[in-house]
Amino acid sequence: MQLWMFVVLSVVKVAVVLVIFLTAVAYTVLLERKLVGRIQNRWGPTRVGPFGLLQPLVDGLKLFLKEDIIPSGVYRPLYLLAPLIALSCSLLSIAVIPFGETMRWHGMRLFVLSDLNIGLLILLSVTSIGVYGIALSGWSSNNKYSLLGSLRASAQMISYELALGLSLVGVVLRAQSLSLTDIVKVQSVHGIASWNVFGGGQIFAFLIYLMAAYAETNRAPFDLPEAETELTGGYHTEYSSMKFAMFFMAEYGNMITVSCVATLLFLGGWTSPFGDLLPPPQNLVVGVLGPIFWFVAKVFAFLFLYIWVRGTLPRFRYDQLMSFGWKFLLPAAMLNIVGTSLVLAFL
Amino acid sequence: MHLVLFLIFALFALAGAANLLLQKHPINSALSLIVVMSSLAVLYLLLGAEFLAMAQVIVYAGAIMVLFTFVVMLLNEGREEKTWGSHAARVVGFPAVVALLAVLASAILRAGRHYGMVSLSDGITTTQDLSRVLFRDLLLPFELTSVLILIAILGAVALARKDDGNA
Amino acid sequence: MNTPVPADWYLLLSAALFTMGVIGFLSKRSLITVFMSIELMLNAVNLSFVTFAHEWHAVKGQIFVFFVMMVAAAEAAVGLAIIIAIFRVRGTLTVDQIDRMKL
Amino acid sequence: MNEPMLFLPLIALFPFAGFLLNGLFGSRLPKAIVSTIALLFPLLSFAVVARAAWMVHGGMLLPVAESGAPTWIAVGGFHVGFQFVLDQLSLVMLLVVTGVGFLIHLYSVGYMEHEQGYWRYFAYLNLFLFFMTVLVLAGNYLLMFVGWEGVGLASYLLIGFYIDRKSAGDAGKKAFVVNRVGDFGFLIGMFLLIANFGTLNFHRIGTQLAGHPAISGATATLICLCLILGATGKSAQIPLYIWLPDAMEGPTPVSALIHAATMVTAGVYMIARTHALFDLSPTAMMVVAVVGTATAFFAATVAMVQTDIKRVLAYSTISQLGYMFLGCGVGAYSAAVFHLMTHAFFKALLFLAAGSVIHGLSGEQDMRRMGGLRKAMPVTFWTMTAAVLAISGFFPFAGFFSKDAILAAAFQHGTLGKALWTVGLITALLTSFYMFRLWYLTFLGESRGAAHQDGHGDGHAAHAHESPWIMLLPLVVLALLSVTGGWIGIERFAGFLEPVTGQAAMVDAGHTELFLSVLAVLVAALGWFLAHLFFGRDGEAAAQAAQSLAPIRRLLQGKYWIDEIYTALIVRPVQWLARFVLGWLGEWTLVRGSAWLMSGVVGLSGELLRRWQSGNLRSYAAWLAAGAAALLLFALAGTLLGLNGFADSIHWAVR
């Protein structure tokens, strides 16, 4: 393949994925507002567009047009850098996520930006870099609420990152690969029965991942860094307009990424839940769109779970959060690894 | 392509390192160092060490440097001051550095002609290759390293804990 | 498209980074930055390890880097804890003022 | 050699068992059991000896050396065993030791009844018997040395028995240390024997000497002089007699047993035992005779003015031991041993009787506060009288025969012998004098206790009481022996000992001897008369005589200041040397000084190096960098020189 073709195709792929991803972020916000509204026995946004469907657009417009205030006491370079880091890390992780069949065109995978042997590791490393955005934002804001919020967030993320990473090891052991495509392939044969979460015996890993992921994305019930009642706005107290929007997008982007990863690692990725019960589709369109449908459906199911949990569970206290992460999740993840390795080695 | 990537990231690395030296505030130095490390991760990828590249990011950038920034934030030391405590550093140290660089460079340049080229198509050391060596030939050192880290954790906890008695 | 790079360029880069690490160690006054300089030196050495591993197709070179990382992590944990302890006692992190050789 | 079952080791081991039992468990046992143990084992030991004596009487041939003795030391070709030998000499000694020993044990039961540490006393006493029998039975010098040192130990423990008295402790220490001086001589003598004979066995040395004496007279003299030093220590002869008077700090039965009857005669026994060597060296013999005579005379003079009843007896013992040395020195070993035996009887009796007196007077030892005890303590008085007559040499008491034999032998020993005989005769006069002085002061006249005990009404004599039967019984037995012990006659005795001590030098048994005997008795009577003159009536004459002889009296009362002289000449210089020359010059200046010098050098270099260790991190880094650069430069220089790698360049550098 020619270099120019490679470059053009890559640019096109990136553009398409980014657009879809950002749209998805926007509508996840709407979804959340709607769902939480229903849970709390109200309607949620209904005014803008049918069923309030245009609400995200208006919100975005508002944030774009708002005055960009930079408080005088902040440490400017990092204050400006922090939201960029947060958002770019959030966007970066989508680059390795395969969301469709392993189709190639001129030797290049279509439904993934870049398919790497070490996709999972890249995901983890990007997640670990993401901490900087929050940490720097809080510190550079020169505000005690911000600092406390960012310290909490950083500590929480570092702590739960361990459990998160370890909960994935069982999956990796089963697939014997770090490539996300390979991991999905392992789960594809018997449909739901071979998904890691069920057939793969990784139900505990999944639960651990679930909880760790909530904490990792600073979502309820682990949303202490932005606990309004204690810290006003947490690390983004001093941010407004577009810079605030970037943090906001980063958070929801992370949610989607995490959901994608859960889908890929535990829920069989783009494969159908019926596996070889159904005959392979002969139609090309169905063959292409079917997997994408399943993938999106699973991701949204996971997102639904996210929002559901947010609507139902109360917030943890900070020490409970830490001891839960270190004293329960981490050992549980280790036990899971040991158990999985024993099963794989002797059964 | 390889050349371009190398040049870009080598430049990034050098610039980051230089920035580390020039910046007066520790947090800026830390961020510069993160840049260096990330650039090195890319260089590792170029050298076919993909696992190491990711480990570099996860361990160095994601863990160690987070600790550094954490400590900087925690202690909030501010800009460093110019002090003149050590004559040896100037009188002995900097000539030594120059000598060191000269010797290293000359040694590398003298020996460099024997070395081959590095290109993108060189093949990749997979994670399996790495783990095969690590968990077969070097299992004992690996386990010892884990013990070392455990001890380090305990030591760090013991050191950083406030004294119960007199604090 | 695929222009190769001589291996010794990597080594030269490594040497340069290492030297800069040394300079940092010598010239920086803040204990934390000095510590960072050490990390820089370690990274520089790691680069040369990886280069040699590539040059000689020896996986053990990479393993060595792996170990260096592990040790660096341990060292950072302990070192930073020491730095915190020093700061708590001395109230400063300026290297030139911390020359009592005890806490 | 046929080996009759004699169970020789048992003689020694019985008392040892008694020592162990009483020593380990005595503190928790009732007194009756302690006494039983203490008496039973010496009695058993005596029984074994008596059985052996009976067998000898029945015709058993001596010497008997039990084979199969366990090895003690074996290194290279040198070999010493726990070898016990019974011959005529040791049989006599054993009879004395175990017989008199048992009697004194018996006496002690009464005497020590109210003392603290009753069990300890008997344990020590049994220990003494153990070592003494080992000494006597030993078949070689080294084993004899075991007994030799061992009795010294027992003596030390018993002298210091009253642990609350400093003087007792001092006396014990003095006895042991002075004895050690003698032991030093013994040790050197043994080394010389090993060097010359390669063995310490009596029998083997004897046969080597009998065959063809491989050693010169000079060597023999050297060996003998060393052994004499040992003997003077143990037997309290000049120059090492000084410990014995002090040893009277011990309980009186101890003085009787150890410092009169048995232990102090070990030196005489040893000389008799090794006479084959002494026979080779006239010089050594002469030394022995002169030392003995001088000691006899010297001690007798001191004894004349002592007021402590036990000290009189102590000096008397020294004097009598001098007689025995004289006997040995003139070659009359059997006479010396004969005197040893009779002396054991009457001197033990004297001490025990004195002990009875002291016991009766609740611990009073000063003769000036005694007097008039004849009526209060009749048995003691009569037995004591027998002993006094015996030691003074009145016919037919035991002392007469033995002392007469020694003096006769001396008289026949050439010119020197004549001179020694003269001194010996004068000593006999003095002996008679001081013994009767003691007798008068203690038993006759009026009680003088009140005169010194103002405020207490009458003196001790008023409530002085006779001792219990258990103390009197040994007195009576010993009194009988003191009377009859000499009747066996020197000829028969010498004849019995002849296989061991060789042909006695009894040439002329005719008129000369009769004349000498009569002369001796006359001299003794003269002594009694003089004593009667001074002390028999009111003591006026004594006071006058004392007045007129004041300087001599002071000299005698000061015991010739020998102790002081020794202190000034030996003890003080040693201490001075140790404290100042060694302690200050050696230890302080040289040793400490070198240590200080060393630490100074180290400290100085540390001071210099310390400046390098500024504590500044950046300085360290600078030096580190410089070092790294230097090392790399070195390695690179190696490559430039065409060497292959770092290791080779190091090799090249150190070549």
Next chain:
Amino acid sequence: MDGMILSLILVVPLAGMVAILLLPDRGKLPAWIALLDSLLTFVCTLHLPAHFHNQQAGFQFEENLPWLSRPAIHFHVGVDGLSLWLVVLVGLLAPVGVVASWRAVQKNSKVFYAMYLLQQTAMVGVFVSLDLMLYYGFWELSLIPIAVLTAMFGRNLGDGAAGKAALRFFLYTFLASAPLLVALLWLYAHTGSFDYATLQAAVASGTLPGWQLGWVSVAFLIAFAVKVPVLGLHGWLPDLFSEAPVAIAMIAAGKLGLYSLIRFHVELFPALAHRAAPWMIALAAIGILYGAMLALVQKEFWKLLAYATIGSLSFCTLGIYGFTAAGMSGAVLQTVNEGVIGAALFLMFGVLYESARTSRMADFGGLARQTPRLATLFTIAGLALIGLPLLNGFVGEFLVLSGTFVGVSRSWAAIAALGVILSAAYMLGAIQKIFLADGGDQQNGQAGRVARDLTGMETVTVAVLAVLMLAIGVQPTVWTEAMESALQTVTHSMHAQGATPVRMESGTVIASSMGGRQ
């Protein structure tokens, strides 16, 4: 079992040390572990004499494992008749030391006992090493706990005396060992081996450069002579005895240095040692007198013990450098004796000091009634020290003196024998000052009132030692028999290199008559 026993003896104390370090420092727990572990070590060491073949020459229970290939260092251990009893002695004294520290060490007992057990391993290592580098390692290792524990647990920590004593010990021994290392490396450079037998053969072959070898042997001699210590090099001893904890002081002097003198000086360089012998003999003989005389005038019992030790160790040196069979075996036996007696005396002095907090003998007096067990056992040990026959000290002294007198020098032997008199004087003086009435009153010492008697455990310990003194004194052949073949090897190799008994004056020896048996 025989192939592993030496490693086992080396490892058991180390295991105890690890156990102590891992378990918490609670109450008497470290002490109990140390006691049980040292008893276990002792039991292990008893395996050696039980399975030792007396008649067999050479080393037994040998283990030889390559450790490093370049430089060629082997884990080569073994014992012969010389080291056999010394290993057992270390095993025996290990629990004694623990008992002696039982009450004295209260704080930081974990550190104390851990270091103490390390010291045990090091000492056994010194006695069994047959690879000189391994030996050197153990040698240095045996020095460290002494210095450290003295500095940490010394008696007078407050006024810095303990630290000074530790420093002095450290300086003396380490400065002396530095040339030893250089000498070792020189030997390695010329032979390519650290193996004992190889080096011995190399030295014997005469191929090594002569004058340098002379210096090498001197370096060996000085390193060991300091540790013994030989007269003149004893500057560290009195201070250390006064300041070090009892358990440490009792192992600091004597056996390590003496064994090393025999094995690595006399046996390794017979010809050169032969040249040094007259000096050593003179030093030893004078040392006997010197020690005894200084002991006579000491006022504190630690100092008395120090100088008494110098005197009694000089006997060993005298025996070694006479090059006579009797002297050698006497010296080895005396080394064992000194260990046993010294341990007992140290323990008892330690009890006195710990209860009365003073070491001035004048402060005591009349203790015999109050502390009968202590008084009795002390007297026995004291008598053994001054060489009372039937106790162990006599046999050693007699063999050394007779060997010296007959084979070497009458005058030096006579001078040495004078020590017999002085030793009696100082020991009985000490007994009197401490235990007997020493003044007008019954109890004149202040300290006497608070002094306590031995506890049950201490009594048992010292009683065992006392029985051992008697046993060695009565049956020394049991001990000397095992040495016999080793000593024959030594003397044979010495004589082959011209190192016959040192004649320092003319005298007549009927050597043939020495051969006869009774």
